Amino acid sequence: MGRVPGGDGQAGQVDHPDHAGEVGPRGDRGLPCPAGTVTPNPSPRTRVSAYAVATRDDRLLLARLSETSAVFAPGLWHLPGGGIDPGEQPVEALARELREETGLALTAAPRLLDARTYTTRRDGVDWHLTALFYAVTLSAGAPVVTEVDGSTEAVAWVPPAELRDRSALTPPAADALGMIGGP
Numbered sequence: 001m002g003r004v005p006g007g008d009g010q011a012g013q014v015d016h017p018d019h020a021g022e023v024g025p026r027g028d029r030g031l032p033c034p035a036g037t038v039t040p041n042p043s044p045r046t047r048v049s050a051y052a053v054a055t056r057d058d059r060l061l062l063a064r065l066s067e068t069s070a071v072f073a074p075g076l077w078h079l080p081g082g083g084i085d086p087g088e089q090p091v092e093a094l095a096r097e098l099r100e101e102t103g104l105a106l107t108a109a110p111r112l113l114d115a116r117t118y119t120t121r122r123d124g125v126d127w128h129l130t131a132l133f134y135a136v137t138l139s140a141g142a143p144v145v146t147e148v149d150g151s152t153e154a155v156a157w158v159p160p161a162e163l164r165d166r167s168a169l170t171p172p173a174a175d176a177l178g179m180i181g182g183p
Contacts, residue, residue, distance in 0.1 A: 044119065044126035047071065050094040051081035052136045053113055053176045059157035060180060061143060062173060063101050066153035071120060071127050077163070078170040079133075080155065090132050098138070100147035102155050110134035113179055118171050131172045133179065 054061040062077040072078060080101045084093040095106050111134060118129040143155040160182035166174045177183070 044128040046128045046130075048084050048090075048130045048132070049082050049172075050084055050090040050097070050132045050134060051079035051172055051176070052094060052098055052110070052138075053079065053133050053179060054136045054138050055180055056138075056157055059159050060163070060177065060182070061102065061138070062156060062158050062169075063145075063152040064154040064156075065170070066151055068149060069122075069151040070125075071122055071129065072170045073122065074153075076170050076173075077158070077168055078152075078173050079176055080152075081134075082151070091134070094134055094136070098136075100150055101145060101152040102138070102143040103146045104138040104141065104143055106136055107139050108137040110136045114175075116172070116175060120171070129172075131175075133172070133176060 052061065061080055063080045065072055065074050065076050065078050067074045069078075080098055081094055082097040082101075084090055088096075091106075091110055094110060098104055098106065113133040113135050115130065115132050118127075118131065120127050120129065143157070145152050145155055160177060160180065163169060163177055164183045166177070169177065
């Protein structure tokens with residue numbers, strides 16, 4: 001028997017008696033079965049993300065998720081930020097995501113507040129998330145979503161008192177609210 005595509009994302013020989021020696025496509029997360037279909041890997045997808053915890057005039061900067069959100073349900077309020085691309089440093093990812101989702105720029109070095117993990121399920125996909133929370137100082141001006149067809153449909157400075165119903169927040173946004181002493 002040969003190797004099975006593993007955590008390294010490389011294709012390899014399939015370890016199945018009916019398909020010994022066959023090679024699956026690169027990135028295939030499952031094994032061909034005799035019917036020719038793919039058995040999905042039950043392992044969750046993982047993502048490491050950098051999020052901005054930004055306050056101004058006693059308001060928290062939040063982004064409302066669009067229909068294209070892969071991880072959390074659309075319509076929920078979330079923190080600006082997102083996934084760290086391969087080879088990208090967390091602060092670089094944070095700056096990129098802030099430009100895309102708010103049109104605002106970092107004006108000082110972000111300070112790491114906390115790191116937390118989450119698990120969630122969306123559209124049949126299990127996710128294991130690691131969130132890096134950064135206290136940030138941003139450029140002046142009103143936030144505006146600049147990314148077309150991205151995961152953010154709106155962005156706003158929201159008073160914490162308006163966020164008492166945490167069901168309107170993603171878990172990272174609810175945790176950030178607690179970090180700033182919100183309700």
